[in-house]
Amino acid sequence: MADDHRRSLAWLEERIAAGTAFRELAQAAVTHLRARYPDYDWVGIYMLEGAGLRLWAWDGPAATEHVEIPLDQGVCGYAASSGEVINVPDVNQDPRYLQCFLGTRAELVVPIATGGRIFGEIDIDSDRLGAFDEGDEAFVRAFCGRLAVAAERDALASRTPG
Numbered sequence: 001m002a003d004d005h006r007r008s009l010a011w012l013e014e015r016i017a018a019g020t021a022f023r024e025l026a027q028a029a030v031t032h033l034r035a036r037y038p039d040y041d042w043v044g045i046y047m048l049e050g051a052g053l054r055l056w057a058w059d060g061p062a063a064t065e066h067v068e069i070p071l072d073q074g075v076c077g078y079a080a081s082s083g084e085v086i087n088v089p090d091v092n093q094d095p096r097y098l099q100c101f102l103g104t105r106a107e108l109v110v111p112i113a114t115g116g117r118i119f120g121e122i123d124i125d126s127d128r129l130g131a132f133d134e135g136d137e138a139f140v141r142a143f144c145g146r147l148a149v150a151a152e153r154d155a156l157a158s159r160t161p162g
């Protein structure tokens with residue numbers, strides 16, 4: 001894995017070890033990813049709530065109108081319902097794509113999941129065609145693996161009485 005990817009994972013692990021609450025962690029994570037990776041033009045974290053996805057945190061030049069996404073819609077709905085990593089090199093060629101920004105050319109969506117349980121996903125939009133390679137996929141997958149541990153920890157804590 002590339003050095004910048006390793007550094008980002010270490011950055012995230014430190015915050016998780018410090019006990020940062022998931023909502024705060026989610027915002028810090030999207031801000032970090034957008035700031036460090038020039039092709040990551042818009043970065044969001046959607047979480048499963050009820051029958052769909054809700055946007056919990058985002059960083060980018062503009063807000064999206066897709067704050068809620070049903071599981072049967074969009075690349076985001078597909079990734080969350082299937083548990084698969086979805087790397088779309090050209091959004092204009094993918095019929096599942098729900099448009100947010102005119103400039104978007106590629107999209108990478110990676111589930112935040114552990115032990116078969118899906119908590120949500122990271123959604124990254126890029127203005128560059130074919131922006132995401134296997135290195136990005138492996139990195140964001142590892143990043144989401146850490147986030148899933150934090151999401152699970154928060155979910156368990158909220159069920160503990162007192």
Ligand code: SME
Nearest residue numbers: 064074075076097098100
């Ligand atoms: N393009 C996504 C919708 C979310 S926006 O990109 C922020 C999709 O197809 O699900």
